[in-house]
Amino acid sequence: MFDAQTTKVTPSASQGRNSPPIMTVRNLSLHYGDKQALDDVSFDLYSNEILAFIGPSGCGKSTALKCLNRMHDDTRGVRTCGTILMEGEDINGPDVDPPLHRRRFGWVAQKPNPFPTSIYENVAYAARLHGLTPNRQALKEHVKQCLSRAGLWDEVEEHLYKKSGTDLSGGQQQRLCIARALATQPDVLLMDEPTGSIDPIATARIEDLLLELKQDQAIVIITHSMAQARRIADRVAYFHLGKLLEVQDTEAMFTAPATPEARAFIEGKMG
Numbered sequence: 266m267f268d269a270q271t272t273k274v275t276p277s278a279s280q281g282r283n284s285p286p287i288m289t290v291r292n293l294s295l296h297y298g299d300k301q302a303l304d305d306v307s308f309d310l311y312s313n314e315i316l317a318f319i320g321p322s323g324c325g326k327s328t329a330l331k332c333l334n335r336m337h338d339d340t341r342g343v344r345t346c347g348t349i350l351m352e353g354e355d356i357n358g359p360d361v362d363p364p365l366h367r368r369r370f371g372w373v374a375q376k377p378n379p380f381p382t383s384i385y386e387n388v389a390y391a392a393r394l395h396g397l398t399p400n401r402q403a404l405k406e407h408v409k410q411c412l413s414r415a416g417l418w419d420e421v422e423e424h425l426y427k428k429s430g431t432d433l434s435g436g437q438q439q440r441l442c443i444a445r446a447l448a449t450q451p452d453v454l455l456m457d458e459p460t461g462s463i464d465p466i467a468t469a470r471i472e473d474l475l476l477e478l479k480q481d482q483a484i485v486i487i488t489h490s491m492a493q494a495r496r497i498a499d500r501v502a503y504f505h506l507g508k509l510l511e512v513q514d515t516e517a518m519f520t521a522p523a524t525p526e527a528r529a530f531i532e533g534k535m536g
């Protein structure tokens with residue numbers, strides 16, 4: 266299944282997924298100037314799964330995440346090689362329009378970063394910009410749906426136009442950012458430590474939410490919490506010094522990691 270020699274994968278990690286992967290990453294390497302941040306990384310991403318990236322600080326998790334939606338395009342000095350296919354098409358091919366490609370992804374950062382505009386506008390903005398709804402009423406419905414899917418509608422329905430996104434609590438702000446990410450109807454949600462700066466109760470809400478959202482989206486999440494990866498991920502990818510050392514079904518990763526590096530990291534002896 267995997268053609269990268271360096272990536273170990275148990276047979277079970279690729280079984281039970283009946284449709285082809287939505288994304289296929291093969292032999293991906295990336296340099297920032299002279300510094301190599303990714304080295305021969307290969308993995309698949311399936312629709313309706315949560316894939317967690319774990320590994321020590323600086324091992325390339327965010328760099329790999331940003332390759333998927335071509336976020337490095339405008340970063341000076343970045344060189345990549347290898348291939349990334351989305352539904353079989355090379356995402357860096359000549360026929361791919363980068364903004365259109367990016368629209369297929371929602372991005373959620375560690376620190377909630379709502380726009381300093383109304384709650385409504387936070388979600389409506391991108392949908393309006395891209396002409397995703399035919400009229401104002403449809404846009405309102407779309408905003409309501411995104412906020413509902415992000416588990417926030419009931420809490421903000423009264424204040425949609427009056428309250429700024431920045432006036433919500435940290436956990437609410439992060440759910441607003443998830444609603445905003447859903448506004449372009451993405452195929453894939455990319456999340457870089459989305460609960461890294463919110464409290465445990467807000468974290469639990471977002472974890473529940475991700476388990477619901479994966480019915481409609483593939484989700485890639487970077488997390489430093491092994492407990493979180495174990496709770497919500499279907500599969501876990503362990504990065505180490507720029508290499509993806511193994512991808513496993515979650516239980517297998519936490520009970521029988523294939524590499525000593527992953528075992529040491531999971532047991533808290535490294536990282």
Ligand SMILES: Nc1ncnc2c1ncn2[C@@H]1O[C@H](COP(=O)(O)OP(=O)(O)OP(=O)(O)O)[C@@H](O)[C@H]1O
Nearest residue numbers: 297300302320321322323324325326327328329340
């Ligand atoms: N824009 C950049 N320019 C130069 N080097 C970079 C840049 N971004 C990241 N790096 C380097 O690339 C390597 C991988 O960084 P990356 O942020 O992908 O790691 P990470 O696993 O996400 O780390 P963390 O868990 O600490 O967020 C690190 O050595 C980092 O210093």
